[in-house]
Amino acid sequence: MFSSTSDLAEDKLLLLYLLEKIKLPISNNQITQIILENNFINYFALQQYLAELINSNFVDYIEQGDKHRIVISSDGLKVLSLFRNRISKNKMRAIDDYLLKQIENIKKEITISADYTIEGSNYIVNLKAIENNSILIDLKLNVASNNQAKALCSKWKKNSADIYDKLIKALIDD
Structure with missing residues (x-):
């Protein structure tokens, strides 16, 4: 029992460590991808731990535009500073190495978005770029086919x- 409680605490601390190191509001999907690619926590436990961290106010769930993002809270930073030594050095190194390669x-995934919807017989493509929480561009285009919409997004x-x-x-040059 003690080792599973210890593992649970370490897993939650690892999630806080990841959020602190990334320094960006990220999606649940992105957290899931990082954790699963490194085989740290299984999917169901991860989702449970994230919900518990949110309920404990160690992690905040924010809306950024029309997207839901997760960030570490000030309480989460305090807890992490107190208990960081309980996270395996190998796991912290793995997170650091992953972020170094993938940041x-x-x-890009956080700041660039492209999607489309169908309205009648047309496709509305929405292309967006955000930098430092400011919208650089939010462009909507009406195209005639699914293939055109997918190509624009790609x-x-x-x-x-x-x-x-x-x-x-x-637009600027004469």
Whole structure:
């Protein structure tokens, strides 16, 4: 029993550590991806721990635009500072290494979004870029087919910075 209680505490502290290190509001899906890719916690336990951390006010669930994001709270930071030594050094190193390799992709997922909806016989594509909680661009386009909508979303996700720069230049230059 003691080892499972100890493991539970370490797992929750690991989640707080991840949120502190990432320094960004991230989605439940992104947390899940990081934790599962590193085989730290199974999916169901992870979801339970996140809910418990939210209920204990160690983690805040915020809305950013139309997305739900998770951040560590000031209480969570206090708890982490008191009990950080209970997290395995190997697990902390694994989180640090993962973030070092993946932080740019994570930032891109957080700041760049592309999706579409169907309205009648048309597809409305919404392309958005956010930086420092400010909207850089929020562009809606009406296209005729599902393939066009998917292609626009794909290109935006891959080349949003280039597309944004070209759009700004086209609108500003004479």
